[in-house]
Amino acid sequence: MTEDAQHNHTKQSSGLIFRLATLGMLLLAFVALLILSTVPPELEVSLLGSNSSKSNLQGLNQFVSVQRTSFSALQIDESSGKTFQRIASDTPATIRLAAFSYHQVSLKLVFQGDPVQVQANGQPLAALPSTPAFKEYQLYFTPVRLDSEGGPFLVLSFTGDAQISAATLDFSRQWQPFLSDSAYLSAIATGLLTLLAVLSLLPGRFRTPLSGLVALVGGLALSVIGLMLTERTLAAGFSGEFNAVAFWLLTGSALYLTMFGLVWSVIAAPIINKDGYTLALYPVLKTPWLAWQARYPTAAATVVIIVANTGLMFLFYGVLLVNDGGWDVLARYWDGPGYLLAAKTFYDPHDSMLALPGFSKYSNIYWSAHFPGYVLLIRVLAPLLGYIAPMFIINFVATLIFGVVLYRLLKDFGYSTKPLWLSVLFLFLPLRWLLYHSVGASEGMALMFIVLSFYAFKKQQWWLAGLWGAGLVVTRANGIFMLGGYGLYLLWEARIGFKMAQAKTTMARISGYIAAINWRAVAGLTLMPLALVAVFSLYAVRYGDFFAYIKIPEDVKHVFPVPLLSLAVSATRSEGNFYYYIIEAAGLALLWRRKLYDLFWLGFIFFVPTLFMLHDDVLRYSLPAFPFVLVVPYAWLLEAKIVRYFAPIALLGVLIYSWSQLGYNKLEGESWRQMLELLK
Known part of the structure; x- marks a missing residue:
C-alpha cells in the first residue's frame, strides 16, 4: 500500500470513528432529552380520611408521610352524607409531613x-x-423551609370553626422543571439535536464554514439550555425531601446536555483554518499549545493543575451545597471547628468559647494539638474574609502549590515519564487526601510544605529546605518526623561516602565518619527544631507550660508500644488499614531496590509510627508518607495508559467515600450555632 493510499485509508478510518462517536453522543443526548421531556409521576398526599397518607410514587418516595395530625375524629354530615373533620377556632388543627418542596x-x-x-x-x-x-379551594404556595430532627418538614395549620372534608397536597410541580413552564425548550432542543445530527453525517466536501458556524451556535445554545435545566433541578434539591431518583436523573441529563453542547461546539464543530476544513478544533490548537507547553512547561502544568483542582472542588463542594444548602456541613467537620476555635481564641485557656457544649468536654490545653501554622493564616485572613472562608481558600491554594511542586519534583529528577498526569492523579488519591484538603484541616498545608522542603533538599538548597521544613513543623505535630527522615538519610549518605578501610583506628573511623556527614545540610535543617521550640514557647506564654502539648490528658498522639493494634480498633476500617500497610511497605521496598535512599528514609520515618497507632484512621495519619511511598515507587504502574481509563472510576469512588464521611465526626448543631455567633 502506497503512502498516499495508507494516508487516505487512515483518514477514512478516523472519519468513520469520528462519525460513530458522534452518533453515540447524539444517541445519549436524545436519551437525556427523553428523560427531561418526561413528566415524572404526580405526587399527591391526602391529608384526611382513614388512609392518612398516600403517594403514587410508591417505593420511590418513602419520605412523604403524614407524621402527626390534631384533627378530631371523622364525622358524617347527615344532610349531605359527606365525611368531614371539625376544627375549632381556639384550637388550630395541624398536620406535619415529612416532606418539603422548593x-x-x-x-x-x-x-x-x-x-x-x-x-x-x-x-x-x-x-x-x-x-x-x-x-373546594385551590391554593398555590412555596413553603418556607422548616428543619427539624429527622429532616425538613411541611407543617400546615388550619384555624376556624368549620368542617373540612378534604385536604390534598399536590407536589407534581416539584418534579416538572422542564415541561411545567417551558415546554418550548423541548422543541428547541429537539431541533438543535436534529440539526447537529444532520451536520455530523454530511460528507466532508459539503461541509462549509456556515455549517460550522451553525454547529457552533447550536452547541452553545444547547449548553445554555442544559445549564438552565441544571439550575432548575439543583434548586429542587434532593436530600430525602422527595424522589431522589428523579432528581439525579434530571440533574444528570441536564448536565449531559450541557457537556454535549460544549464538547460539540468547542471540539467537534467543523471550523475553517489556513489549511482548509477540519472536523475538530483540537488540531488547530494542538500545535500552539504544544509549542507554548515546550517553552513554558511549568506554566502549562500549572494551568492544567489549576483546572483539575478547580474541577475537583466543583464536584466535591457542588453536590454538598445542593444537598445541604450551605458550607456548614464542611466547616463543622472535625478538625475544622478546633482550628476555628484556636484561631479565634489564639490558645487563650480562659476564652468563653471553650465553655460551649461541643468544646467543654475537652481540657483547656487540648487545643494545643492544633498547631499554629494553619491557625495563624486563618486568623490573619479573618478580618477580610471572616473565619469560615479562609479554611477552604488556604487549602485550595496549598493543594495547587502541592500539585505544581510535585510535578517539578517528578520531572526534574526523572522520577516519572508523565509527571503532569501523576500530579493530577494525586490531587485526589490516596483515599483520605481529597477529603482532608477540602475541609477545615491542616493536611493541605502540611503536604505542601513536605514537597517544598524535599524539592529544595534535592536541589541542595539546605536553608530553604529547612525553612519549608520549619513551616511543616509549625503546621502539624508529626512534622518533626521529617527532620528524623533527613537525619537518617544524611547518616546513611555519610556511611556510603566514608571508606571504613581507610581508617586505622576506631577513633579515626569515628572522626572520619563524622567528617563525612553533610554539615551544611544539618545547619540548614536546624530551622526545624527551632520552629518546634517556637511553637512550645507560644504554648508556654498562653498556657504557662512549655510542655503543654506533651501533657494533653486526651489521647492526641494515638501511639502504643505494640504494633498493628489499629487492626483491632474498628471493624469498619481494619481491613483497609491492613492493605494500606502492605502497599506502603511494598513502596518502601521498591525505593530501596532502586537505591532511592533519600525517598526511602523519609517514607520510612513517616510510615513506621503508623504501625504503632492505636487509632482506626491510619489512612489520614499516613498522608505525609504518600509522596514518598506511593507516588514515586508506583509511577511505572500509574503511568500506564489503561490507568487513565480507570481513573474516572477511581475518582467517583473517592468522591462517594468522601461525601459519606461528612455525615459523621462533626460538631453538633447547637454548639456550631453558638460558635458562629461568637465568630462574628
Whole structure:
C-alpha cells in the first residue's frame, strides 16, 4: 500500500470513528432529552380520611408521610352524607409531613362553615371565606423551609370553626422543571439535536464554514439550555425531601446536555483554518499549545493543575451545597471547628468559647494539638474574609502549590515519564487526601510544605529546605518526623561516602565518619527544631507550660508500644488499614531496590509510627508518607495508559467515600450555632 493510499485509508478510518462517536453522543443526548421531556409521576398526599397518607410514587418516595395530625375524629354530615373533620377556632388543627418542596405546592381544601385561616410552616397562607355548603379551594404556595430532627418538614395549620372534608397536597410541580413552564425548550432542543445530527453525517466536501458556524451556535445554545435545566433541578434539591431518583436523573441529563453542547461546539464543530476544513478544533490548537507547553512547561502544568483542582472542588463542594444548602456541613467537620476555635481564641485557656457544649468536654490545653501554622493564616485572613472562608481558600491554594511542586519534583529528577498526569492523579488519591484538603484541616498545608522542603533538599538548597521544613513543623505535630527522615538519610549518605578501610583506628573511623556527614545540610535543617521550640514557647506564654502539648490528658498522639493494634480498633476500617500497610511497605521496598535512599528514609520515618497507632484512621495519619511511598515507587504502574481509563472510576469512588464521611465526626448543631455567633 502506497503512502498516499495508507494516508487516505487512515483518514477514512478516523472519519468513520469520528462519525460513530458522534452518533453515540447524539444517541445519549436524545436519551437525556427523553428523560427531561418526561413528566415524572404526580405526587399527591391526602391529608384526611382513614388512609392518612398516600403517594403514587410508591417505593420511590418513602419520605412523604403524614407524621402527626390534631384533627378530631371523622364525622358524617347527615344532610349531605359527606365525611368531614371539625376544627375549632381556639384550637388550630395541624398536620406535619415529612416532606418539603422548593417549588410551588398546590393545596386543595374542601370545607364548609366559618372562614378558615391557613398557615404553612408558620407563615400565613390564605384566609378562606365562609361557605354554607362544602366548597373546594385551590391554593398555590412555596413553603418556607422548616428543619427539624429527622429532616425538613411541611407543617400546615388550619384555624376556624368549620368542617373540612378534604385536604390534598399536590407536589407534581416539584418534579416538572422542564415541561411545567417551558415546554418550548423541548422543541428547541429537539431541533438543535436534529440539526447537529444532520451536520455530523454530511460528507466532508459539503461541509462549509456556515455549517460550522451553525454547529457552533447550536452547541452553545444547547449548553445554555442544559445549564438552565441544571439550575432548575439543583434548586429542587434532593436530600430525602422527595424522589431522589428523579432528581439525579434530571440533574444528570441536564448536565449531559450541557457537556454535549460544549464538547460539540468547542471540539467537534467543523471550523475553517489556513489549511482548509477540519472536523475538530483540537488540531488547530494542538500545535500552539504544544509549542507554548515546550517553552513554558511549568506554566502549562500549572494551568492544567489549576483546572483539575478547580474541577475537583466543583464536584466535591457542588453536590454538598445542593444537598445541604450551605458550607456548614464542611466547616463543622472535625478538625475544622478546633482550628476555628484556636484561631479565634489564639490558645487563650480562659476564652468563653471553650465553655460551649461541643468544646467543654475537652481540657483547656487540648487545643494545643492544633498547631499554629494553619491557625495563624486563618486568623490573619479573618478580618477580610471572616473565619469560615479562609479554611477552604488556604487549602485550595496549598493543594495547587502541592500539585505544581510535585510535578517539578517528578520531572526534574526523572522520577516519572508523565509527571503532569501523576500530579493530577494525586490531587485526589490516596483515599483520605481529597477529603482532608477540602475541609477545615491542616493536611493541605502540611503536604505542601513536605514537597517544598524535599524539592529544595534535592536541589541542595539546605536553608530553604529547612525553612519549608520549619513551616511543616509549625503546621502539624508529626512534622518533626521529617527532620528524623533527613537525619537518617544524611547518616546513611555519610556511611556510603566514608571508606571504613581507610581508617586505622576506631577513633579515626569515628572522626572520619563524622567528617563525612553533610554539615551544611544539618545547619540548614536546624530551622526545624527551632520552629518546634517556637511553637512550645507560644504554648508556654498562653498556657504557662512549655510542655503543654506533651501533657494533653486526651489521647492526641494515638501511639502504643505494640504494633498493628489499629487492626483491632474498628471493624469498619481494619481491613483497609491492613492493605494500606502492605502497599506502603511494598513502596518502601521498591525505593530501596532502586537505591532511592533519600525517598526511602523519609517514607520510612513517616510510615513506621503508623504501625504503632492505636487509632482506626491510619489512612489520614499516613498522608505525609504518600509522596514518598506511593507516588514515586508506583509511577511505572500509574503511568500506564489503561490507568487513565480507570481513573474516572477511581475518582467517583473517592468522591462517594468522601461525601459519606461528612455525615459523621462533626460538631453538633447547637454548639456550631453558638460558635458562629461568637465568630462574628
